[in-house]
Amino acid sequence: MRRDRQTPEMRPVFHTLLTLMAPAALAAPLQLQFVGVDGKGIAGTVVTLRSMDAARPLAGPSAFAMDQVNLQFAPHVLVVPVGSQVVFPNSDSVSHQVYSFSPAKKFQLPLYRGKPYPPVTFDREGVVTLGCNIHDQMRAYVFVVEAQYYGRTNDTGTWTEKDVQAGDYEVTIWHPLSRSLKPVLQQPLHVDAGASRVTLRASAALQLRAESQVPANWDAY
């Protein structure tokens, strides 16, 4: 199962506290849709909302898992707040050797199967490309974010956050298969008190990489 967003029980405690303490009028649902130049929703993008108010606390670190199933990472994309810990279980019967040489997090887990190594802490904002040194076709991405709110768009290109506090934000959208590691969209966004719906449109057609569709145990020259 792909788990692209935090499950409710993993949400940072402060988030719940803030929601409980804040006057109801100040926190409201936000529905954000990201569409391409053709007006169609773009699924699977990573969305963050960062408050312009530097005093507002960021989403705190949490614990996540990046599994390896049938020679694939699961999920393909993981979005985690800075400081989060990610454990890398291996559900396959074969060994994997996970690594990243991305500037945001360089690490490697020597060849293993079964019992995972202790979690890896992702302490810098940025995109981390994960690979397996044994199975070159295995690729996954960890987006390490510094933001108050974050998530991924669904099949209709929509991301819904239940309780967004009113205020001025910078919204940033990445596409994991974008030909650039830079965001595909970054712009200010004002969120009113009370439920709101926002549609953001890409300024140009997205140039996406074609990820291999062939089985991960192929092409092992």
Add this chain to the structure above:
Amino acid sequence: MRRALFTALLLLSTVPARAGFEASIDLRLVESDGRNSFLDGGFGKLRFDDDDDGLQLGRLRLAWHGGIGGNWHAAIDASSWNPEDDPVIDLTEAYVEWRPVPQSAWRSNVKIGAFYAPVSMEHRAPGWTNPYTISSSALNTWIGEELRTIGVAYELEHIGTAEGGRFDYGVQAAIFGWNDPAGVEVAYRGWAMHDRQTTLFGTIGTYAWGGRTDRVIFSEIDNRPGYHIGGYVRSDTGLELRALHYDNRGNPEAYKESIEDYAWDTRFDSVGARWDGPRGTTLMSQWLSGKTAADDDPTMRWEFDTYFFLAAQQFGKHRLAARYDNFDMHQTVGFPGARLSLEAGTAWTGGWTWAVHEHIELTTEYLRISSNYNKRRALGEDPKAIEHLLQFSVRLSL
């Protein structure tokens, strides 16, 4: 021999699925009108000829790969193609590999042992298996018959797509020995189309002056190492290009009594292109052109070239593939008073693979190969042959 196969089957059925261990058995139902197979000393192009209709062993495979400490890995691949072969089960590849975890987009690896040069774009599945059709293209059939890098290869790669780039690329250079007879099959017999790979300590049964002989392909004769150098570029659009130059640097005058063969001086260039589309479409093409020589006799010189196009489409658990092959081989100077030995041919192959279950795969193949080889007259045969093969494979794997 049958007992050995039975033992291997028994072993296969009792070995639990362990890390890095692979085992499979491929059984065939065959219907062929092929001429007497080269494996039986004829000039038939197929592994299964008109005497082989019925149930056949396609391949029994046992393999293991895994870490052996530090940055070192090992891979060993053994197969049996026929219970009558000697040895009945033998290695197709066996090597150790130094493969450190990349610290940047630049990375390298070193392989030591016996392995395939990166020529084939068809053989993508483990065990140098062609997942599109049962029989390989004429080009890659020859690679499986006569080529193995037995030595050391160094590869330097740049995996730019891991850091937001559009391309991965790499170069590989290898120095090898024990591949001196390479070229003898294509020169004497011409091209063939099948899925049998010559094993490291095994032989390939073939035509020889009107009879059958078992040729050793992997042997060092002239004590002179050969090399290959190649490279690839892979774009994030799913397009991959490969090129390779091979030269076994054979000294054609060197002769080895024990295997009754020369050190064939064989060299070739090959290029390939493959595109994996976003909706399960794959298109590929390869071309190879080379020449070979044996002895100091000027008539013992041959040139050969071949190409193919393949299109495949995945539909869920089903994959359909179609391939067109074209091949040519000729002597450059004729034997005195005799015609030049000439071969030309084409083939169409269709394959349908159904992955019924994680451990069961069914493949149906139809192959039509048309060839004109004037040497067939030596056997009193019509030089032009059109051979058909329909085969159905059940592959069970761990």
